[in-house]
Amino acid sequence: MIGVVSAEWLKLRTVRSTYLLLAAAAVFVLLTAAWSANVAHIWDGRPAGGKIHTAASPEYLIMAPFEVCAAVLGTLGITAEYATGTIRAGLTVWPRRLTYLMAKVPVVAGAALAGALPGVLAAFLLGRLIVGDRPINGFRTPLGEAAPALVASALMLVVAALLALALGVIVRSAAGALAGALTLLLVLPGVAAHLPAPWDSRVGSVLPTGLPGEITRAPDAAGTLGPVPAAVLLAAYAVVPLAAAAAVFVRRDA
Amino acid sequence: MIEVCDLTKRYGRTVAVDGLSFTVEPGHVTGFLGPNGAGKTTTMRVLLGLDAPTSGTALVGGRRYATIRRPMYEVGALLDASAVHPGRRAADHLAWLARTNGIGRRRVAEVLEAVGLAGVARRRVGGFSLGMRQRLGIAAALLGDPGVLVFDEPVNGLDPDGVRWIRELTRSLAGEGRTVLLSSHLMTEMELTADRLVIIGRGRLLAATSVAELARRYARGVLVRSPRAGELARLLESAGGSVAGEPDGGLRVTGLDAAAIGDLAARHAVPVHGITPHSASLEDAYMRLTADAEQFTAAGVR
Numbered sequence: 001m002i003g004v005v006s007a008e009w010l011k012l013r014t015v016r017s018t019y020l021l022l023a024a025a026a027v028f029v030l031l032t033a034a035w036s037a038n039v040a041h042i043w044d045g046r047p048a049g050g051k052i053h054t055a056a057s058p059e060y061l062i063m064a065p066f067e068v069c070a071a072v073l074g075t076l077g078i079t080a081e082y083a084t085g086t087i088r089a090g091l092t093v094w095p096r097r098l099t100y101l102m103a104k105v106p107v108v109a110g111a112a113l114a115g116a117l118p119g120v121l122a123a124f125l126l127g128r129l130i131v132g133d134r135p136i137n138g139f140r141t142p143l144g145e146a147a148p149a150l151v152a153s154a155l156m157l158v159v160a161a162l163l164a165l166a167l168g169v170i171v172r173s174a175a176g177a178l179a180g181a182l183t184l185l186l187v188l189p190g191v192a193a194h195l196p197a198p199w200d201s202r203v204g205s206v207l208p209t210g211l212p213g214e215i216t217r218a219p220d221a222a223g224t225l226g227p228v229p230a231a232v233l234l235a236a237y238a239v240v241p242l243a244a245a246a247a248v249f250v251r252r253d254a
Numbered sequence: 255m256i257e258v259c260d261l262t263k264r265y266g267r268t269v270a271v272d273g274l275s276f277t278v279e280p281g282h283v284t285g286f287l288g289p290n291g292a293g294k295t296t297t298m299r300v301l302l303g304l305d306a307p308t309s310g311t312a313l314v315g316g317r318r319y320a321t322i323r324r325p326m327y328e329v330g331a332l333l334d335a336s337a338v339h340p341g342r343r344a345a346d347h348l349a350w351l352a353r354t355n356g357i358g359r360r361r362v363a364e365v366l367e368a369v370g371l372a373g374v375a376r377r378r379v380g381g382f383s384l385g386m387r388q389r390l391g392i393a394a395a396l397l398g399d400p401g402v403l404v405f406d407e408p409v410n411g412l413d414p415d416g417v418r419w420i421r422e423l424t425r426s427l428a429g430e431g432r433t434v435l436l437s438s439h440l441m442t443e444m445e446l447t448a449d450r451l452v453i454i455g456r457g458r459l460l461a462a463t464s465v466a467e468l469a470r471r472y473a474r475g476v477l478v479r480s481p482r483a484g485e486l487a488r489l490l491e492s493a494g495g496s497v498a499g500e501p502d503g504g505l506r507v508t509g510l511d512a513a514a515i516g517d518l519a520a521r522h523a524v525p526v527h528g529i530t531p532h533s534a535s536l537e538d539a540y541m542r543l544t545a546d547a548e549q550f551t552a553a554g555v556r
Binding site for chain 2: 003004006007008010011014015016017080081084085086088089090091092093094095096251253254
């Protein structure tokens with residue numbers, strides 16, 4: 001089992017797509033820094049009476065592009081093998097299907113976390129550094145207070161990558177798996193936001209992108225789920241599709 | 255040792271392999287022949303545990319492939335040489351395959367050297383020619399130094415040097431006592447490489463034989479030339495041969511081999527100017543075999 005996990009790790013770091021994804025993530029972090037600089041610049045340019053009070057935080061803005069990166073990472077973890085046919089070479093040298101698939105989980109999850117956590121943290125810290133002590137909501141939470149939300153967001157990105165991996169196994173096509181993952185991660189939250197109250201927040205908070213907010217919500221604030229059910233549901237977004245993928249993968253002809 | 259026993263594989267309503275049985279013995283190159291779509295690749299996929307059989311079994315060394323713990327040490331397979339990630343370097347492609355079975359980088363370097371790719375080990379596979387990819391695929395099959403080798407169409411698209419290289423490699427692997435199964439749809443290639451043949455058509459076994467036996471079975475008799483052809487023809491017929499006259503005055507004799515004809519002529523002091531055994535080319539034999547299969551199936555439908 002260690003051999004096949006180690007082989008997965010080698011596969012991941014010997015293709016250029018992994019490094020391109022990392023580079024893309026870094027560019028997105030820099031774009032959020034540019035956003036923060038723009039917020040600071042606008043604040044400085046306004047007269048004392050007309051200051052802006054609220055702006056989107058960089059750790060919020062980074063999420064959508066990072067969701068795309070996570071979905072691509074997870075999808076390519078298997079669809080690259082179907083597209084090139086290397087899946088058959090892989091299953092010839094390691095015929096145990098379940099462990100072949102499960103070996104991908106720690107590698108995809110690890111790579112997603114290794115990209116997401118520093119990336120989200122960097123977006124946050126650069127934002128605070130650039131805006132400084134200007135009193136703008138979205139840039140005022142101290143790191144100690146924001147840390148649980150940042151970690152929860154990074155974990156959501158790990159779940160997104162694993163969900164995309166599972167979809168990739170099931171549909172065997174990068175386009176199909178990405179379309180499915182991005183529908184869930186980017187399209188449905190937008191649709192949910194347009195539902196009549198209270199369904200907008202009810203639906204939005206049980207989607208993967210809403211769950212980090214549910215997990216870190218203050219205990220007294222009103223919401224749909226408690227932190228523990230929200231955390232369980234977030235894990236289920238990875239576990240259930242992976243279980244379905246495993247069931248298909250062990251039976252299907254390669 | 256490979257044993258395929260009453261193997262059937264259906265994809266939906268299509269029957270790809272239909273009650274196929276054969277064995278492949280160690281120490282020989284066995285050619286696995288059939289027209290395109292005959293079921294060769296399907297059989298190999300089932301053999302390698304990639305596809306599940308509808309019924310029947312395919313065993314390697316007496317076991318189902320999927321139950322082998324570290325298959326690279328027992329079976330080396332080349333299924334599709336173009337199935338490589340184009341962005342990965344040759345050595346890395348072999349290294350990840352090797353790691354699954356606990357094989358190290360040193361062995362990767364060795365097999366790259368053995369197939370003549372050591373100089374391009376750090377190049378991305380996307381830039382490789384088909385011949386280089388075939389070599390890379392064979393390098394992968396050799397990583398675990400296995401006793402059984404299964405190559406699907408290894409000479410497809412190769413230049414003459416590559417074809418000769420595969421031929422010599424497979425023959426030397428078999429010479430070391432390994433079991434070598436080599437599929438092809440080209441009889442002319444197998445004639446030079448294989449000792450034994452498993453010929454299939456439409457998923458069914460047409461012949462499991464040796465190259466020599468197949469040539470004998472489709473022998474076209476012996477062409478004999480003599481200035482006293484009429485006399486010789488009578489002698490041959492009385493000795494049990496059947497004789498047909500050729501337009502140029504030669505005699506086509508079946509039922510007697512060249513040695514028997516020569517001895518008979520000498521005993522009766524009949525001069526002979528030429529004795530030429532004619533065998534059908536294996537290509538013809540193969541075409542006839544596979545054509546028979548098509549007719550059989552067509553008749554069955556009617």
